[in-house]
Amino acid sequence: MSIVKLCGNRSEQDTRRSGQSDATHLGFIFVEGTKRNVAAEEVGRWVDRIQPVQKLAGVFVEPSTAQVAEVLKHVPLDIIQLHGNETVSEVLKMKETFAVDVWKAIHHDGHGQEKMELFRGTVDGYVIDAKVKGAHGGTGVTFDWEAVPAYVKTAKEQQVPCLIAGGITPANVAEVLAFHPDGVDVSSGTETNEAKDETKIYTLVKEVANHAARIS
Numbered sequence: 001m002s003i004v005k006l007c008g009n010r011s012e013q014d015t016r017r018s019g020q021s022d023a024t025h026l027g028f029i030f031v032e033g034t035k036r037n038v039a040a041e042e043v044g045r046w047v048d049r050i051q052p053v054q055k056l057a058g059v060f061v062e063p064s065t066a067q068v069a070e071v072l073k074h075v076p077l078d079i080i081q082l083h084g085n086e087t088v089s090e091v092l093k094m095k096e097t098f099a100v101d102v103w104k105a106i107h108h109d110g111h112g113q114e115k116m117e118l119f120r121g122t123v124d125g126y127v128i129d130a131k132v133k134g135a136h137g138g139t140g141v142t143f144d145w146e147a148v149p150a151y152v153k154t155a156k157e158q159q160v161p162c163l164i165a166g167g168i169t170p171a172n173v174a175e176v177l178a179f180h181p182d183g184v185d186v187s188s189g190t191e192t193n194e195a196k197d198e199t200k201i202y203t204l205v206k207e208v209a210n211h212a213a214r215i216s
C-alpha cells in the first residue's frame with residue numbers, strides 16, 4: 001500500500017475525518033502566516049482526544065530547533081517535514097536534536113535531482129511538490145508528472161520513500177500513481193470550503209487502494 005499523507009488538517013473535525021480514513025499519515029502545518037497554520041497546543045489536544053492510528057507529520061519552513069522543540073512538547077510527531085530552503089547542515093541539526101524522521105520537500109524546478117544529491121544520506125524521505133512563486137506548499141497546483149520517475153529512481157537509490165505532492169485530487173491520483181511514487185501528499189484535493197471533506201478523502205484513499213490491487 002502506498003503512503004497516503006493527508007496534510008493541512010486545521011481543526012479537530014479535520015483530524016477526526018482524516019484519522020478515520022485508511023490514510024497512513026496525517027500532516028499539520030506549523031508555518032505562521034499561512035492559511036493552514038495550526039497551534040501546537042491545539043493539535044496536541046485533538047490528537048489526545050482522537051488517538052489517530054496514523055503517523056503524524058509536522059510541516060515547517062526553515063524552523064529553528066526551538067520552534068520544533070516547542071511543537072514536540074505538545075504533539076508526538078513521527079516526522080518533521082521541511083518545506084523551505086533548508087540547508088544540509090540544518091537538516092543534520094534537526095536529525096541530531098530530535099529522535100524523529102526528517103522528510104525534505106523539493107520544489108520541482110529542473111534542479112530537483114541536484115538537490116536530492118545534496119541531501120543523500122541525511123533525510124528519511126522526500127516530498128516532491130510544485131514550485132509556485134510566493135508559496136512553499138499547499139497550493140493545489142500540479143507539476144509535470146513525466147518528471148516523477150527520475151525523482152523516484154533517485155530516492156530509491158538513497159533507500160528512502162518519494163512522495164508526490166501538488167494538486168493531487170481523487171480525480172487525478174490514479175494518473176500520478178501510474179508513475180510509481182511511494183505515495184502522495186494531499187492538502188487541497190481533500191478539502192471543501194477549507195475543511196477536510198469525508199467523501200473526497202474516502203474516494204482518494206479508495207483510488208489508491210484500487211491502484212495497489214491492479215498492480216499486485
Ligand SMILES: O=C(O)c1ccccc1NCC(=O)[C@H](O)[C@H](O)COP(=O)(O)O
Nearest residue numbers: 007136137138139140165166167187188
Ligand atoms: O499546506 C500548506 O498550506 C502549506 C503551507 C506552507 C508549507 C507547506 C504546506 N503544505 C505542505 C504539504 O504537505 C501539502 O500537502 C503539499 O504542499 C500539497 O498541497 P496541495 O497542492 O494543496 O495538495
